[in-house]
Amino acid sequence: MILVVSVLLRFVACLLFSPFLLGVIGKTKAFFAGKKGPPLLQPYYDIVKLLQKSGVYSLTTTWIFRAAPLISMSAVLIASFLIPFGDFKAPVQFWGDVILFAYLFGLARFFTVLAALDTGSSFEGMGANREIVFSCLSEVVLFLNFTVLVVLSKSFSLSQMIGDRSWASWTAVGPSLILVIVSYFMILLVENSRIPIDDPATHLELTMIHEVMVLDHGGPDYAFILHASAIKLFVLGSFFVTLLIPFQSHSLVINAAIFFAGMTGLAVVIGIVESVRARLRMNRIPSFITGAFVLALFGLIIALARAS
Amino acid sequence: MELFLLSLGILTASGLLVLLLGSFRTLCHWIFSASLTLACGLIIFVAFLFLRSDGTANFRAPWPVPFGEFSVGLDPLSAFFLITIACVALASGIYGCAYLHSYHGKKNLGVHYFFYLWLIASLVLVVTAKNAILFLVAWEFMAIFAYFLLTFYDEKRSVRRAGQLYLIATHCGTFCLFVMFALMGSSAGSMDFDQMALTHYGPVLTAVLFTLGLIGFGVKAGFFPVHIWLPHAHPAAPSHISALFSGFLIKTGIYGLLRIIFIIKDLPAWSGPVVLVIGAVSGVLGVLYALGQHEIKRLLAYHSIENIGIITLGIGMGLLGNATHHETIALIGYSGALLHVLNHAIFKCLLFLSAGSVIRSTGTGDIDEMGGLLKFLPFTGHLFLIGSLSICGLPLFNGFVSEWLVFRSLFDGVVHLDKFGIILAVMSLVSLALIGGLAAICFAKAFGVIFLGQNRSHANGVYKENPWMMWVPMAFLAVICVWIGLFPKTMVSFSLTSAASFISKEIIPAEMDSLLQPISFFTKVFGVFFLVLSLLILLRFFLIKRYPVRLIGTWACGYELLAPRMQYTASSFAEPILHLFKRVVCFKVHRSEMPLTDFPKELALSSKVVDAPEHFIFSPILVLLKKISRVMLKLQSGYIPQYLFYILFALVALLLWKFPWGK
């Protein structure tokens, strides 16, 4: 019973809180640009408005185009069950859930890419191609990050790797942890198509990655896509926040407050990065990911050197 | 055991029958399908029954061949491979009946069916033989029958060449195996596998034996530098035969490797690392080469090399775990490898069969000529989708389960092994993650370009779905994919049992439960996934229902309309990633010269990936061999007195050698 309630609560938290992060990012960017910016709740308005629209579909498309938003949304929602939110333990945890976690995102991405190819548009083919190429590279770095955490925590279950911090006193493993965090942050930017990888606000299809892939979706489908990408940011971000802030408090309310404050802080940081960095040229992105790879590798080497 | 022998008998007898009745088409057809179904059903039944109980079943009969004995036996390893054979053989055999339907009258299909049934029989013998001589005989039969099946379209020159290449490659491998078994037999004093397993071989001999086995079985399995026959053989054969090749024939190499690992036991310390490196290299390069292919069956053939790489990574972890006495790592590594053997057989067979169905409908294998086929070939398309999802190792499908097991053994290695082991495990981990991502690119490309979008071919025809005899076997395989993907417990426990018997370890039920516990979570998580998905579908249904849905053309980003030719092609989809790895895979782009006029008429751009070992290692060797043969050719002049001279020469030489010189 408690399990069901906790699952439902997670569900609600994911669904409700995730668009807020996008709002915070937008507000931060507006602040840096010296503008007032859209209201914090703008992403919610967008999603609600899109949900009320009618569906328009291309004649070329098949059911895959219609199903992909739903499949990717369910996949990222399920991924949220595997990860601890701060001090809130994951309802499902087992030895090796990391791989399921990573591959659920793979499932979501595969269907989004197929949906883009389904339209037969050259632009969407391009977007699909870029998305899947860069995520293929970033997935490797993600696994390397997991490996460092496995080496440090001697465990192979997400909840113990990042949630249970008995292994991770900063004094003992500080340098590798810092490296993992930096490398993971870079991957977070890649996976969620933020600047410097991809500019969600750009208006030229040729330069987009994620946005150009979902050009043809509209109405409720596009709402699902927007929401799914917000949830993805939330889930991957909660990995980051949980790793960064070890919780000590025994009160549920304080824990929740710290966690959500952490998530908001992450959104602010992403907003700052987006404000101060220009986006990279497309052919520099592999170098960016390689940089993250080398950092994670360095972290692994330090962790191994410590272990002996 | 009797049932098993009965199925062997059915296969051989009905093989002879169809050979004799080749001219009665329909009869021959029915005998073939009925006997195949019966025999495969029996084999699956026997193997399942055997895996559920524990114990061994053996059958021995004297055989006049020196050192030979007709000794076959089941053990968990054989039983696991038997299930794989039976599934693959059944599906591709039934499919083959329909696939070759148009060849009735043109070719004698009775002969084809005969070879097919006898190939299955020899495959079954290979995995159950308990005697080295019997094993080698079955192995050789397998190679020959496979050659005849491969060269079905023997009127084509390319097919004959592919057949020759296959024959040469497989015999080079077999040569190594002969030497290996001869060495083993002479030091064990018997050709019986059980006797061999009891013998202790010296360290030098072990190293030699293992190297020979690795090369000999590696050629069959398609390990990286010796894989060259694979991408030629698969496109040449009829699709159901490619399915059988990729589905099971190359797995006999894996079976052989596992068998000698079991027999030799005290393997040299370098065996684990070497096997891991081979696995990583085959995996990554296999999938990279696959990305560069635009012919569907060639693409799938390179993917077989990739999956053999994944299997080999599992075996490598098993070896490493055994060498360092971490039994759990070894157990999970081997069971991951075994399960991936089954899974790969199933989904690769499915993919080849659906590729065959596409080729039969469209008349071409070139991906860039296809597009939008999901509407014309609904069954084939969806079955291909299931196959692609499985091969990418995505959750809900069977590829994920076995890749998860291999991943798990690697991560366990990271936790438990020493530093050198950790470095190896991390290297394999990184390559496995890379393989997963690249496979996703490759199948997004394959499925997207073939089945989605608009049709690219100039013919612009309407394609017809193939008869039910073709898609029902495919559906059978797809059901297995989904079944293992959603309810992996049964097959994982079987593979664990096989792996446990393989490393001579008893698993107590409690340990089994703890190993299976994460697996049982999969089913629950997937259950919740479907629950959420159906809720979302309902929600979308109500949202969409309120307004009428409009259907128009794809938005052309401001242009007038989208032409099929404007779509991303397979080449353009693969270009960015291949460009990144261009130093690894010899990726080349050719473009025609831009004419210096104001209105250029026609431009051409093509890209290709050069198979490095083929071009830089084996072709030079071939050239060298040809040169040597040209010199040798002078010996055979066709001039009778010259041959008589040879005989005289040989006689004198022998005399001088064996002459009892006065002591």
Add this chain to the structure above:
Amino acid sequence: MMTSIWLDMALAVIVILAICLLGTSRLGSIVALFAFQSSILAAVPFLLGGEIGIHKLVITIGTLLVKVIFIPYMLLWAVRHVSIRRDSPGILGVSTSLLLGGLLIALSFFLSSKLVLSGKTFSGLLIPSAFSTLFIGFLLLISRTKAITQVVGYLVMENGIFLFALLLFETTPLLVELGIFLDIFVGVFVMGIIMNHIQNEFDHMDTSQLKSLKE
């Protein structure tokens, strides 16, 4: 123990900055990254523990003056002067040189695990990061074409050597250290002059063009 963790952190950051240098092609950022690395380097003597003496103070202040203020200032002046903003990676691409950097880090950890030192090592990371910085500086020197980046590569190498020298910190006389500073100073000065001459003679600073001088 607290000092050790900060020392480790500082060393890790120094190597991270070296990796960043490999991945950057904007000349201004390269100089800025170098200055940042040197400023952390200047703090390292204090993180080693022990009492704060005149020796440490001189080293730190010297590093700050020479490597954080003077040389970057000069290099930035050169960047402005020659109006080149970007360096292009030479034969190696950025990704390849980054991966090579990762391999060199692994190599340096391997080497230092084999190295037996009699003296006090302060931290397990000190020697590997000294090696890594040295190697990456060398890689920078090899993989880039513009003279300014090569100067920075040389300086990064020197930073690696500085880390090594910290091992002998208590035994090296101050005079030697000051000599090293003077050496760098003169070295960079000479390079500045050469750079200026390349600029004047060939109208750019691409050293790969120098090979046209050979017969």
